[in-house]
Amino acid sequence: MISTILIIGGGQAGAQAIDTLRREGFAGRLVLIGDEPELPYQRPPLSKKYLSGEMAADRLPFRHRAFYDEHRVELKLGKRAVRLDAAARQVTLADGENLTYDRLLLCLGAESRRLNCPGATLPGVHYLRGLIDVPPIQAGLKPQARIVIIGGGYIGLEAAATARKMGCEVTVLEMADRLMNRVVAPSVSRYFAEEHRAHGVNIICDTRVVHLAGQGRIERVVCADGGSHAADLVIVGVGAIATTELASAAGLACDNGIVVDEYCRTGDAAIYAAGDCTNHPSLHFGRRVRLESVDNAFEQAKAAALNLMDRSVAHDRVPWFWSDQFDNKLLIVGLSQDHDGQVLRGDPASRSFSVCYLKGRELLAVEAVNHSKDYMAARKLIADRTLLNVDKLADSAIALKEAI
Amino acid sequence: MPKIVFTEPGGGRREIEAPLGITLMEAARQHGVQGVVAQCGGACACATCHVYVDPAWLARLEPREEMEEAMLETAWEPRDNSRLSCQIHITADLDGMPVTVPQRQGQG
Incomplete structure (x- = not known):
């Protein structure tokens, strides 16, 4: 008898799992633990229309609070799960509360890869991952402000386009020889470099950041090739790392993500995982993958929810991705x-x-x-x-x- | 606030209040209207917020743009009154508009 399902992580995957569990008939106790204080919300607009101020904050949540009340979902938001005891089937929150479960779903997401060069922690150096990251960046996106973006991937380029539209002077520094080099063909990289340049973004590839310099606050970004770029604000977008500490400390196998099978099962029969935090098999492509994608979080969480109720459904989807730039x-x-x-x-x-x-x-x-x-x-x-x-x-x- | 009257895939009727300035998809999703999946959140990248708008009300909407047309072409059972609800902005004259959610989302 599965009477309590606990979900840790209130992102796309966690929110979707709740939806599927209730719509597909799970009638037991359902608890969502999320370390962010907000109702589960969409992240993609954070580098786009929410960053620019075009989209109001009340448009970000997937659902109104009433939806969770109506579906008897216990929301424990702004609470961090600090310990998972798999043998006792118990999760401990930072405030000391213990919760026991029959089934646990980990939707821990991913976190920004951090720079570790000198000056990396100077005020004015920002990462863009959650709602909490947005206000300090927004405050700096003023006309003529010099914004240096480290990393020419999706987030860096979306933020670059947004900042440029807001009138900032924008420079993008990319280590590889072309933009989005891990995810698109050279012709697509070339197209987007030209688009950004046509809009006045200074795109510099083949350059490695070695030092963030400033007296008490970021002033310049210095590169190995001697380049030095004046900066009022820096946004770092150099990739993400799966969040796995809770799982690995509990003894679950982790290898660039929490290792799960196509049914979203970890090595512990009561624990499942979905979304950006997982290393999972792509049945279609015949290899293991870790995907940072709204679509995968959604589809994998849907499959996980069904498997949590012992309905055997393999996660077998062709993934898709999108990016909006200008x-x-x-x-x-x-x-x-x-x-x-x-x-x-x-x-x-x-x-x-x-x-x-x-x-x-x-x-x-x-x-x-x-x-x-x-x-x-x-x-x-x-x-x-x-x-x-x-x-x-x-x-x-x-x-x-x-x-x- | 304008009211929109949804018929959900199971036949259920849901009347929701839709604030001005947001999209029909956002209003439906926030209220948890069944069948409006809206995976991409309004980026016009997934065609999972497909709805049928009561034909009598179509003239009150901005016409479909090329991108929406392309997405709808491969949606599940597209009809003349098919729209992506993420492309419909709530305005005062949509008060009372009946909208039917298809039995399925995704590709046909």
Whole structure:
């Protein structure tokens, strides 16, 4: 008899698990523990419309408080789980409260990778992960303020676009030779570098930050190549690390994330995990992955919720991702790592194109720039493992869904 | 505050108050209207906030833009009155609008 389910983590995964558990009939005690004080909320706007002030705070929560009351969810927000005793099936909160469970779902998320160079902790150096990070950044995003962004990935570039739109002087420093190098093709990197430059963002690749300098507050960012960039405020976006301390201290296997199987199970029969904190198998792509993605958090939590109720449902989805930068929408579906061929559809100069990754004739992934049609078609073609006609695929006049 | 009348996939009727200035998707999601999944939160990236708007009310809405058209093309059972609710901004003249949530979200 499963009478109590505890969820630790009030992000996308935790919020979704609650929804699925109640809609699918779990009638027992349901407790959500989250270390942030706010109702579970959406993170993607934090680098976009919420950062710019276009989106009000009351639009961030997934659900009103009334939803949790109506569905008898005990919210323990602003409370940190500090200890997990798997043998006793007990979680201890920072305030000393002990909670026992029949089943536990860990939705611990990920945290920003920190810089450790000299000056990294100077006031004015910021990370962007949660709501608490936003006000001090917003306070510095004034017209003509010199904003240096360390890291040319999704968060760095979204923040760069937002800051530039707010009238700041923005410099992006990227260590690799191109932007978003781990997640997109060179042609897509090139397109976004040109877009940012056209909007007046100073993009510098191939540069490594070695020192954050300032008298009591950030003043300059110094690079190994001798470059020195005046800064009123720095935003660091150099990746994220799965949050696993609670799990590893409890003896659960962790290896770049909490290790789970396709049913979201850890090595402990009563403990499951979902979202950015997991290292899980991608059944479709035949390898283990850790994904930082709203979609994965949502889908994996849904599967986890069903498995928590002993309904055996494998998490088997093709992941997708998106990014908004200026008026561009980048949509990515699938995982490209094992490709042996790449096809460009359309002309980047037209501001709408896509890059298709193939293994033989099977489509593995698509990166679509301002091209929702190719993206939506690809979601189905990838999931179905449809074999494509490569000649048709290269002809952008032929719809992607017809390139078979 | 305008009221929107949802018919949920199970046939249930939900009348919710939708504040001006937010989207129909946001209003539905905050109230937990069943079937409005809205995975991407309004970025027009997932087509899981698909709804059918009462045809008599369509003229009061801004028309579909190209991106929404492309997303709806592959939605589950699109119809002439299909919309992505994340692209509909609540205005005073939508008070009383009937909206039906499809039986499924995602691709057909």
